Amino acid sequence: MISVTKAIKLIENTSDKMPAKKKPIEKVLGAVLAEDIISPINMPPFKQSSMDGYAFIHSENTEFKIKGEVPAGSSENFEISVNKAIRIFTGSRIPNDADTVVMQEHTTRKGNQLIINKIPEKGANVRPIGNQIQKGEIALKKGTLLNEAAIGFLAGLGIPEVNVYKKPRVSILVTGNELQEVGNQLQEGQVYDSNSITLKLALKRLGINKVTTAKVKDTYKATYKAISKHLKKSDIILISGGISVGDYDFVQKALIDNDVNEIFYKVNQKPGKPLWFGSKENTKVFALPGNPASSLSCFYVYVLPLVRTSLGVENPYLPKSTAVATSDIKNIHGKTLFLKGNVENGEATLLDGQASSMLKSFAICNALLVVPDDVTLIKKGEIIEYIKLN
Numbered sequence: 473m474i475s476v477t478k479a480i481k482l483i484e485n486t487s488d489k490m491p492a493k494k495k496p497i498e499k500v501l502g503a504v505l506a507e508d509i510i511s512p513i514n515m516p517p518f519k520q521s522s523m524d525g526y527a528f529i530h531s532e533n534t535e536f537k538i539k540g541e542v543p544a545g546s547s548e549n550f551e552i553s554v555n556k557a558i559r560i561f562t563g564s565r566i567p568n569d570a571d572t573v574v575m576q577e578h579t580t581r582k583g584n585q586l587i588i589n590k591i592p593e594k595g596a597n598v599r600p601i602g603n604q605i606q607k608g609e610i611a612l613k614k615g616t617l618l619n620e621a622a623i624g625f626l627a628g629l630g631i632p633e634v635n636v637y638k639k640p641r642v643s644i645l646v647t648g649n650e651l652q653e654v655g656n657q658l659q660e661g662q663v664y665d666s667n668s669i670t671l672k673l674a675l676k677r678l679g680i681n682k683v684t685t686a687k688v689k690d691t692y693k694a695t696y697k698a699i700s701k702h703l704k705k706s707d708i709i710l711i712s713g714g715i716s717v718g719d720y721d722f723v724q725k726a727l728i729d730n731d732v733n734e735i736f737y738k739v740n741q742k743p744g745k746p747l748w749f750g751s752k753e754n755t756k757v758f759a760l761p762g763n764p765a766s767s768l769s770c771f772y773v774y775v776l777p778l779v780r781t782s783l784g785v786e787n788p789y790l791p792k793s794t795a796v797a798t799s800d801i802k803n804i805h806g807k808t809l810f811l812k813g814n815v816e817n818g819e820a821t822l823l824d825g826q827a828s829s830m831l832k833s834f835a836i837c838n839a840l841l842v843v844p845d846d847v848t849l850i851k852k853g854e855i856i857e858y859i860k861l862n
Contacts (some may be wrong), residue, residue: 473738475845476773476808479749482735483774486751487781487788490638490707497626500618502679503636504784511611511629514602519566523597526579526586527570528557530594536586542567557586566598573597605629615786637784640707643684644671645698647714647723648762651687666831667712667760667767674771678779690714695726703730703755707782710775713762716746723759724748732757740845741808743828744770763828769810772840772859791860792842795820801843801850809843813858820856838862 474482492506521527528536531554540550541559550558550567558567566573571594578590605611611629612622618636626634651665652658668685675683684706688698695714702709714723728734732752739747743766748759758775760767772790780788798821803809812823812833820841825833839858843850850856 473740473745474736476739476741479736479739479747479774480777483749483778484781486735486756487778488754489784490640490782492635493638494633494635496633497623497631500634500636501620501623503618503639505612505614505616505618506635506637506784508610508614509612509626509629509631509634511605511607511609512631513629514607515604515629516599516601519568519601520599520603521560521562521564521566521573521597522599523573523575524561525573525576525597526557526588527560527566527573528552528588529554529570530572532591534588534591536588538581538584538586571595571598615784617785637782639680639682640779640782641682641684641705642675642680642708642710642779643686643702643706644668644710644712645686645688645702646712647688647690647695648712649690653687666764667762670764670768670831671710671712671760671771674768674776675779678776679783680779688714690722692722692726695722696729699723699726699730699732699757703732703752703757706755708775708779709755709757710771711748711757711759712767713760715748715759715761727757727759740806741810742805743810744773745807747774749774761828764831765812765834766828768831768834769840772861773810792857793860794855794857795839797841797850797852797854797856798822799852801841801856803843803845803848803850806845808845809841810859811841811843812837813839813841815839815858815860820858 533555536555536557539552539556539558542548542564544561544563552567552569560573572592574588574592580587580589646665646668650662652662654664672683686698688694711723714721727750732750734750737748738745744761746761747770750757760770777788795815796819798819801822811826814821814837823833823837838861842857
């Protein structure tokens with residue numbers, strides 16, 4: 473059995489980014505850039521108005537003759553003098569000679585005559601060429617997570633496709649003869665399978681939308697065959713249950729017999745002691761405890777960082793912080809504890825329902841409170857570290 477710190481380090485040492493692939497920008501939401509993006513143009517590419525109004529050469533003059541207008545999208549360039557103005561619109565190209573735009577609300581117009589009621593400062597309401605970004609500058613850096621704003625920015629630069637890290641192929645294998653599919657009638661001795669949907673949705677939050685799931689019978693033959701099949705078509709395999717020491721726990725033997733290299737088995741933690749991690753060629757395998765809260769806790773601490781690393785995220789871990797404990801928290805186990813809690817206004821409150829089978833408390837918590845294995849008591853009012861879940 474190894475420490476939490478050692479387990480995290482071993483996973484780090486085997487974590488790799490997925491290969492990069494060029495994709496159209498409309499298909500890269502949630503992906504991570506695999507290269508720096510260099511702007512091919514100045515943005516804006518011309519001197520641009522930020523308001524509807526009138527472009528003119530700045531002076532103390534308040535009366536102008538309107539020479540023409542430039543709608544948005546027009547390439548026309550009027551030559552003007554100090555007593556001439558051009559009707560202009562938001563996003564329009566400002567004539568080369570003009571240096572200022574007055575808002576239409578601050579003017580009075582009579583036919584082709586314009587009176588400025590409030591003279592703006594020189595350069596007002598003008599976006600210079602390259603004001604947002606200049607041609608040749610880095611628009612977005614490698615490792616940027618592409619949200620809708622980033623993709624819109626790329627579109628504004630006229631970039632149709634970018635290199636992003638491919639998303640890993642993930643398989644979830646759920647073991648347990650006692651598991652019934654949600655929506656079916658429970659029989660005596662059965663419980664509903666919550667782990668497959670919990671893990672699938674946790675992956676979806678990371679941008680992994682295509683996940684293969686399979687239910688595996690509690691026999692060695694079925695377990696071996698399922699692992700063999702999914703090793704051939706997965707970059708990451710998550711196995712739920714069957715990794716403890718019961719008579720029907722065949723996962724560890726089936727993994728080893730499939731030539732999956734065991735990197736570690738059992739971590740000095742609660743919940744989630746019987747965590748298994750290994751690899752075969754480029755496929756990473758986690759065997760997670762079957763208890764729902766243990767499974768999800770291990771996902772947040774160990775699986776999530778590996779998945780995010782594969783996606784190219786530079787800092788793959790959930791953020792940590794500290795808060796003040798609102799009650800005594802004991803550790804009589806000599807293990808690292810990951811406890812469901814809520815943190816508000818700098819105070820950490822331990823929730824009821826810490827059993828490894830209980831998802832109810834997970835459903836309402838916003839943090840995992842962390843008690844190190846060498847700490848036996850965190851007193852009320854003392855500082856406790858926590859992992860932010862939301």
